[in-house]
Amino acid sequence: MRNHNDLLNMNERSLEQQAAVRRATFSPGEIKALRPFSIWEISQFMFDVPADTLRKKLADDPTLPQGITEEDGRQRWFSLEEINELRRRAKFRGRKLLPERPRGRAMRVAVSNFKGGVGKTVVAQHLAHAAALDGYRVLCVDFDPQATLTHSMGLTEVKESHTVWGIMCRDLCRESNRIMDSYDDPDDCPYPAADELPEDVQSIGAQRFQEFIQPTCWPTIDIIPSCANAAFVEFASAQYRALHKAWSFFGCVARYLDELPDDQYDIIIFDCPPAIGYQSLNAAFAADILYIPSGPGYWEYDSTTSYLGQLGDAMADISEGFASLAADAGITLPKQFSDIRLLMTRFESNNPLHSAMIDAFKNVFGADVCAHPIEMTRAVEQSGRFQMSVYEQDYRQMTRETWKRARQSFDRAYDEFLHTVLDAWKENGKRKEKAE
Numbered sequence: 115m116r117n118h119n120d121l122l123n124m125n126e127r128s129l130e131q132q133a134a135v136r137r138a139t140f141s142p143g144e145i146k147a148l149r150p151f152s153i154w155e156i157s158q159f160m161f162d163v164p165a166d167t168l169r170k171k172l173a174d175d176p177t178l179p180q181g182i183t184e185e186d187g188r189q190r191w192f193s194l195e196e197i198n199e200l201r202r203r204a205k206f207r208g209r210k211l212l213p214e215r216p217r218g219r220a221m222r223v224a225v226s227n228f229k230g231g232v233g234k235t236v237v238a239q240h241l242a243h244a245a246a247l248d249g250y251r252v253l254c255v256d257f258d259p260q261a262t263l264t265h266s267m268g269l270t271e272v273k274e275s276h277t278v279w280g281i282m283c284r285d286l287c288r289e290s291n292r293i294m295d296s297y298d299d300p301d302d303c304p305y306p307a308a309d310e311l312p313e314d315v316q317s318i319g320a321q322r323f324q325e326f327i328q329p330t331c332w333p334t335i336d337i338i339p340s341c342a343n344a345a346f347v348e349f350a351s352a353q354y355r356a357l358h359k360a361w362s363f364f365g366c367v368a369r370y371l372d373e374l375p376d377d378q379y380d381i382i383i384f385d386c387p388p389a390i391g392y393q394s395l396n397a398a399f400a401a402d403i404l405y406i407p408s409g410p411g412y413w414e415y416d417s418t419t420s421y422l423g424q425l426g427d428a429m430a431d432i433s434e435g436f437a438s439l440a441a442d443a444g445i446t447l448p449k450q451f452s453d454i455r456l457l458m459t460r461f462e463s464n465n466p467l468h469s470a471m472i473d474a475f476k477n478v479f480g481a482d483v484c485a486h487p488i489e490m491t492r493a494v495e496q497s498g499r500f501q502m503s504v505y506e507q508d509y510r511q512m513t514r515e516t517w518k519r520a521r522q523s524f525d526r527a528y529d530e531f532l533h534t535v536l537d538a539w540k541e542n543g544k545r546k547e548k549a550e
Contacts, residue, residue, distance in 0.1 A: 146268030146331045149508055150182065150191035151247075159521065160197065160247055163206050171204055178203060194246070195333050201249050213249040213380075216539040218546060220253070220379040222371065223535065224401035226386035226394060228424070229417035233407045233459035233488065235262045236503075237527075238385040240488075241405075243505040244528035246334045250380040253327065255367070256340035257397050258387040259347070264339040266501040268331035272341040275318045276326050278367065278393055279347040281338070285366035286354050287311060287319025289443065293360050296442070305360050315354065323373045336379075351392035362443040363392060364432055368400035369443075381535060390424050398429065399445075402538055404454045405531070408475070410461050410468040410487075415475065418456070452538035457527065458487035486526035489519070 157165040169190075172178055179196035183189070192200075201211040225238040235258065242252045256263045257278055264272060274280070287308040297303040308319060327336045355363050371382065384397040398404065408418045432440075433448040440447045456479055462468050476483045504524055509517035 148194060148331050148333070149506060150193055151197060153181075153190050153192075155509075156192060156197060156200075159525065161200075161206070161211055167206065171206070175204075193333075197247075198249060198334065211249070214536060215250075215380055216536065216543050218539065218543045219376040220371075220374070220382045221403065221535050221539050221542075222382045222384070222401045223403045223405055223531075224384040224386055224397040225405045225407060226384070226397060226421075226425075227406050227408060227418060228388050228390055228394070228421045229408070229414055230388040231409070233409070234258075234388070235260075235266070235385050237405065237407045237457060237459065237488065238263055238383050239266055240503050240505065240524045241528060241531055242335055242381075242383050243332070243503045244524060245381050245383075245532070246332050247505060248528075248532070250334070251378070252332075252335045253374075253379040253382045254330075254335060254337040255382065255384045255397070256337060257393040258340055258385055259342060260387075261340040261342055262501070263385040264337060264341065266503070267335065267337050267339075269328060269337065269339050272328075272339045274341060275321065276328065276338070277340050277347070278338065278396070279350065280318045280321065281326055281370045282347070282351060282354070282363070282366045282392070282396070283315045283318040284321055284323075285369055286315060286358060286361055288369075289361050290358055293358075293442075305358050311354075311357065323370060326370075347393060348389075348391045360439055360442075362436060362439055362445060364395045364399045364436075365440070365443055365445045367396040368445070371400055390421070390428055394425075395428060395432070398425065399449050402452045402542065403534060404451050406454070406456045407459045407488075408456060409459055410465070410471045412471070415471060452541060453534050454482055455484055455531075455534060456482055457484045460490045461487035462490050484527065484530050486523070486530050488527055489523040 151160075153165050153168055157163050157168045161168065172180060172190075179192060179199050181190040181192040181196060184191070201213075204211060223241070225234050225241070227234060238254065242254050245252050254263060254267065255278065261272070275283075290306060290308045290311060293305055294300055294303050294307045300307070308316060311319075326338050328339055330337050351363060355361060384401060386394045386397045406418060406421070408414045429449055437447055456475060458472050458475065461472065472483070472487060504517070504520045507517060
């Protein structure tokens with residue numbers, strides 16, 4: 115007979131193996147580093163100027179970053195920090211290279227679907243990397259206990275207290291005190307104060323909000339990480355909710371993100387777990403835009419249909435059952451999204467079944483389906499296998515055309531994503547101006 119101890123022992127052995135694989139993946143030095151980018155990449159995919167024009171600009175102004183030249187003198191390579199300095203300082207025919215950033219706080223996008231294997235993490239990872247290469251400052255929030263996004267960003271050792279679970283503990287402490295303070299006589303409050311909560315919750319509740327944010331190997335991407343041991347957050351959250359029935363458990367992450375300075379980040383991307391629970395509901399209630407990846411098969415379509423229904427039902431139940439509680443906490447119900455988009459992943463344009471499925475999606479969901487699916491290519495397959503996005507892969511390790519095709523597929527999806535984000539961003543700004 116076997117019990118939970120067997121599961122824990124198996125988990126421990128597997129974690130040791132995971133650590134060994136990650137050390138090998140990120141060698142040397144066991145630290146993942148972002149590769150440099152060539153003038154060809156910068157001119158064609160980032161600045162949209164001829165390579166010779168960029169070379170002339172660098173030659174005319176030696177104070178600009180000059181990159182590192184290969185020994186044969188044929189190609190020059192630049193770090194992302196140098197690329198961003200070029201964005202700030204260089205102009206081409208009066209055109210600035212800085213990305214468009216409307217006024218207001220960062221836009222929040224949840225990449226979510228409870229069907230496993232549809233590419234949630236791949237989509238979140240590539241959107242974050244594309245935005246960073248476009249000049250935006252990005253915060254990723256890893257809600258998934260599998261922690262694949264966290265590992266792909268180069269983090270291998272993460273404290274449980276620095277995950278979304280920590281944010282929820284901190285929020286419970288803060289909300290407990292707020293609710294207690296709302297009573298003229300604290301003795302009349304039927305709910306516990308923060309100092310009556312479990313000690314582990316109190317210790318995490320004392321953390322400052324910036325302590326949850328960790329740097330990554332990308333200089334303009336930070337992350338609120340996850341870790342394998344964070345899987346218990348659903349069970350723990352149910353316990354905390356039972357301890358404090360007036361806690362608006364679905365608003366923890368939204369309240370946390372509201373503490374961030376408006377200009378600290380431009381885009382915040384959530385990688386959600388393959389389930390509808392406390393974490394995914396927090397992501398939904400914090401998000402401005404909901405991005406739903408789906409594979410090109412019938413089962414993915416069926417699962418996406420179920421996901422829409424179950425998430426909708428859960429949010430409806432919260433809107434109806436927690437209306438007064440949410441109002442006291444400053445949460446507006448029902449939750450409003452600026453946009454909801456469905457993105458086809460693992461798409462093969464020469465596969466008639468895939469073409470039929472995307473037509474079926476468009477027939478049902480219309481303009482909510484993204485026009486540009488993520489195509490399945492060798493470079494995309496390798497991105498999952500080696501925990502490296504197409505943007506991180508060195509095109510010299512494969513044929514340039516193979517890499518270019520994969521990059522262009524993600525670039526088209528990113529351009530559509532950015533258009534959605536900017537439209538929502540501007541609309542949010544208009545609403546805020548009217549409210550003021």
